[in-house]
Amino acid sequence: xxxxxxxxxxxxxxxxxxxxxxxxxxxxxxxxxxxxxxxxxxxxxxxxxxxxxxxxxxxxxxxxxxxxxxxxxxxxxxxxxxxxxxxxxxxxxxxxxxxxxxxxxxxxxxxxxxxxxxxxxxxxxxxxxxxxxxxxxxxxxxxxxxxxxxxxxxxxxxxxxxxxxxxxxxxxxxxxxxxxxxxxxxxxxxxxxxxxxxxxxxxxxxxxxxxxxxxxxxxxxxxxxxxxxxxxxxxxxxxxxxxxxxxxxxxxxxxxxxxxxxxxxxxxxxxxxxxxxxxxxxxxxxxxxxxxxxxxxxxxxxxxxxxxxxxxxxxxxxxxxxxxxxxxxxxxxxxxxxxxxxxxxxxxxxxxxxxxxxxxxxxxxxxxxxxxxxxxxxxxxxxxxx
Amino acid sequence: xxxxxxxxxxxxxxxxxxxxxxxxxxxxxxxxxxxxxxxxxxxxxxxxxxxxxxxxxxxxxxxxxxxxxxxxxxxxxxxxxxxxxxxxxxxxxxxxxxxxxxxxxxxxxxxxxxxxxxxxxxxxxxxxxxxxxxxxxxxxxxxxxxxxxxxxxxxxxxxxxxxxxxxxxxxxxxxxxxxxxxxxxxxxxxxxxxxxxxxxxx
Numbered sequence: 085x086x087x088x089x090x091x092x093x094x095x096x097x098x099x100x101x102x103x104x105x106x107x108x109x110x111x112x113x114x115x116x117x118x119x120x121x122x123x124x125x126x127x128x129x130x131x132x133x134x135x136x137x138x139x140x141x142x143x144x145x146x147x148x149x150x151x152x153x154x155x156x157x158x159x160x161x162x163x164x165x166x167x168x169x170x171x172x173x174x175x176x177x178x179x180x181x182x183x184x185x186x187x188x189x190x191x192x193x194x195x196x197x198x199x200x201x202x203x204x205x206x207x208x209x210x211x212x213x214x215x216x217x218x219x220x221x222x223x224x225x226x227x228x229x230x231x232x233x234x235x236x237x238x239x240x241x242x243x244x245x246x247x248x249x250x251x252x253x254x255x256x257x258x259x260x261x262x263x264x265x266x267x268x269x270x271x272x273x274x275x276x277x278x279x280x281x282x283x284x285x286x287x288x289x290x291x292x293x294x295x296x297x298x299x300x301x302x303x304x305x306x307x308x309x310x311x312x313x314x315x316x317x318x319x320x321x322x323x324x325x326x327x328x329x330x331x332x333x334x335x336x337x338x339x340x341x342x343x344x345x346x347x348x349x350x351x352x353x354x355x356x357x358x359x360x361x362x363x364x365x366x367x368x369x370x371x372x373x374x375x376x377x378x379x380x381x382x383x384x385x386x387x388x389x390x391x392x393x394x395x396x397x398x399x400x401x402x403x404x405x406x407x408x409x410x411x412x413x414x415x416x417x418x419x420x421x422x423x424x425x426x427x428x429x430x431x432x433x434x435x436x437x438x439x440x441x442x443x444x445x446x447x448x449x450x451x452x453x454x455x456x457x458x459x460x461x462x463x464x465x466x467x468x469x470x
Numbered sequence: 471x472x473x474x475x476x477x478x479x480x481x482x483x484x485x486x487x488x489x490x491x492x493x494x495x496x497x498x499x500x501x502x503x504x505x506x507x508x509x510x511x512x513x514x515x516x517x518x519x520x521x522x523x524x525x526x527x528x529x530x531x532x533x534x535x536x537x538x539x540x541x542x543x544x545x546x547x548x549x550x551x552x553x554x555x556x557x558x559x560x561x562x563x564x565x566x567x568x569x570x571x572x573x574x575x576x577x578x579x580x581x582x583x584x585x586x587x588x589x590x591x592x593x594x595x596x597x598x599x600x601x602x603x604x605x606x607x608x609x610x611x612x613x614x615x616x617x618x619x620x621x622x623x624x625x626x627x628x629x630x631x632x633x634x635x636x637x638x639x640x641x642x643x644x645x646x647x648x649x650x651x652x653x654x655x656x657x658x659x660x661x662x663x664x665x666x667x668x669x670x671x672x
Contacts, residue, residue: 418531419541422511429524430531448517455525
């Protein structure tokens with residue numbers, strides 16, 4: 085909790101809600117009859133309405149990307165390091181929109197919402213969402229906010245997939261794309277980790293086929309395990325080693341199975357916190373959206389062909405020790421964009437922090453990312469001068 | 471703009487697709503894009519150069535030239551430019567092949583080791599040359615494959631390449647009568663414009 089808000093913070097923010105009555109056709113064949121999207125905005129939309137930046141969140145993210153909900157909030161939004169006055173995404177220049185995606189568990193319509201057809205919670209009946217479905221719903225939110233074209237759409241990890249999808253589905257509505265620590269499709273290993281997470285959740289006796297709310301339970305053990313496995317993939321071997329090494333909680337070995345090593349304690353703590361704060365059905369759904377994303381599939385695996393509709397400049401960034409979506413995966417995207425003749429810049433940021441690096445401050449990361457956003461801002465100013 | 475870049479700028483035609491290997495801060499590509507509708511990419515490994523390019527709106531890809539150009543397709547470009555990087559590569563000859571695989575023509579600049587001041591350093595003083603174009607000491611220089619104007623010409627001849635233009639300049643890349651008469655002696659920087667020979671199909 086800050087006593088006073090930092091000068092480069094967007095300050096106190098209040099989530100807003102947009103209700104949509106127009107049914108949304110989904111990739112799975114089902115239709116969402118009506119839904120709510122929860123979102124936050126930072127900065128001001130200019131008169132020309134051309135300074136909007138959309139933030140797309142990752143697996144366990146949400147709409148609260150920057151600032152504080154109250155003076156009692158312990159930590160600011162998840163991307164506060166990069167969004168604020170004078171920061172990488174400068175809210176003195178940009179109008180930033182950040183939403184919670186459909187299927188989420190932070191206020192947007194999802195498995196915890198009431199299914200109007202049954203009067204019960206959707207639970208496991210909530211349709212499996214795809215990145216394409218999310219982007220379609222985001223476009224409707226843009227319509228609602230009076231944004232015809234985003235100055236930039238920005239996202240890391242699963243958020244980066246949404247950015248790619250924007251450039252393909254709505255090329256006329258995105259002026260610049262920033263894809264960070266992402267991949268154009270999951271590898272078998274990525275899907276395997278997701279499957280372990282899903283099995284952990286689904287095999288928890290408290291899961292009840294996804295109807296745990298009706299049973300008055302929560303599959304906390306499963307969700308905890310899922311998060312522990314996921315968390316390992318977010319960190320690098322180096323960063324775990326540097327943080328915990330082989331440190332013990334007490335001075336000696338106990339020859340038992342309670343927590344002994346600090347890394348065990350850390351993972352259990354992370355898992356425990358997550359298991360009470362996140363919804364299991366949402367976690368399952370988000371991992372599926374990751375698994376399914378593969379724009380090249382419809383083009384016989386030719387990613388360059390799939391990228392043909394894109395017509396905005398891309399900035400692609402990866403992190404040297406990210407082994408979840410390693411630099412090679414970003415290179416796949418960059419090489420395909422080059423083959424397709426699209427404008428793209430690529431930087432591989434040296435960082436010890438693994439996949440999590442995209443969330444953290446870093447001098448070079450901010451220099452490249454900030455440089456790109458400065459150019460985006462300059463283009464807006466020039467458009468205004470004409 | 472640096473004098474050698476200005477010369478290259480003049481050589482590159484309107485609307486060309488260009489790859490700039492070791493593009494630095496993107497000055498050349500920015501000017502070409504702005505004035506001549508040139509499209510393409512810069513390759514760079516220096517973090518500050520990459521940031522400068524990104525801020526200018528020049529497409530730049532972080533890529534080590536020693537790893538080749540395998541991510542670029544045959545004949546995908548009209549021209550490949552490489553200024554002051556050839557001598558720092560592990561295999562300059564193979565890079566020349568790569569450049570002329572992705573484009574029919576390339577423009578290359580490098581420090582001429584046979585420049586009279588360099589000869590003087592080595593021949594009379596007995597030390598490795600240090601000059602405006604070769605500012606490093608022998609132990610920390612990135613320039614691991616120094617060559618002369620004549621050496622490069624010979625390499626092009628051996629490979630059956632066509633040299634369509636060549637020029638030399640002093641440190642400020644200004645030409646004079648001495649450099650025109652004895653380029654290998656009086657040229658500090660060499661600039662070659664090279665294209666593929668006739669295809670060996672017959």
